[in-house]
Amino acid sequence: MMKELGYRQSQGDHTLFIKHSAAGRVTALLVYVDDIIVTGNDEQGKVELKKKLVKEFEIKELGRLRYFLGIEVAYSTQGIFISQQKYVSDLLTETGKIGCKPVSTPIDPNHKLGEAKEEPVVDKRMYQRLVGRLIYLAHTRPDIAYSVSVISQFMHDPREPHLQAAYRVLHYLKGSPGKGILFKRSKDLVLEAYTDADYAGSVVDRRSTTGYCTFLGGNLVTWRSKKQNVVARSSAESEFRAIAQGLCELLWLKIILDDLRVNLDGPMKLYSDNKSAINIAHNLYTA
Structure with a gap:
């Protein structure tokens, strides 16, 4: 139905549907089973979409997003928490x-x-x-x-x-039940990632653990901690695998941003604290 209304399914997230208007505005719909978020800066587009949804489905509009799948949303002059x-x-x-x-x-x-x-x-x-x-x-x-x-x-x-x-x-x-994430208003849209890894940290199989987090405009948007699939033979290898995972995350976010037609301020940046892994990444003959 969404495609019939002129919406395009995101290649980065198949639950996200996006429509761009001739005026450069955008309307987006995100769906999880029977819960839906409609957002964007095209007010007329959002009104038309809601009318179409009401005709096709039995839905209830809950107004401005406050609570979604157990996640509480609060608004302030600083941004969204x-x-x-x-x-x-x-x-x-x-x-x-x-x-x-x-x-x-x-x-x-x-x-x-x-x-x-x-x-x-x-x-x-x-x-x-x-x-x-x-x-x-x-x-x-x-x-x-x-x-x-x-x-x-x-x-x-x-x-x-x-x-x-x-x-x-x-x-x-x-001791910290109310902690969460604040998305501050930002004029700069720089996409960057920080990666790290331990070496043979698991006492079960000696595999290392990758950790990374990504920021957009200074706001934390994604993060992960996961044991690597294979045993690394050196700390440099474990760190390089973390760099590779961080790069994949950046590329995935770039796909989402491209779908939304969001232009970044400059190139994506990736940070690692292991000189050996950085040197391997810079060597085109081994990377």
Whole structure:
């Protein structure tokens, strides 16, 4: 139906539909199952789209975006702030941790979580549900991304140390339930990424973990912490793989921005703190 109305499906995100008017304005629709966001700077285009949707479907307009799939949206003169405070409160209540003692970090900085086969088994379904909810919470909480990526590696056979690590994330959230992300108004649109990696950090298979985050106009827009697919033979290799992942993320964001016809201020930038990996990236014969 959207294509019949002149909308084009984004190649970077197939749930995003975009229509550009002759005046250079844009209307966008983002859909997740039966929840829809309509946005853009073409007021007439948004009105026409809503009329078409009402004719085709039984929908209810909720007005300005305030709450979407557990994500709370607040507006100020500085910009837009998103958080999941109610989601955190409900999660703490459901798990019986609403009165727990807060901790300052979501995971022990010197943790050595392994398979722990000698430790007691915990309820697998309960553990998977808890970790699944934490994974969703990481959509607005980059500060728990690494810890959640660690505990999610043991969902097939969770043991007591894994559950305690998951509970530590809850204790951390108790002390910071309202944290979120502020998207500030910015005149400069520079797209940049920062990448990093540990080396052979996993005690299970000695694979390294990639971490990256991207900024658009100084605002954090995407981030990830994920164990690499293969074992790196050196720290330079693990860092280079992180650079490659960061570059893929930049290219994906560039596709989305091109679909929206957003022009960047200058070239995309990617930062790494490993000189060897940077040298490899600069060498066209080895990269």
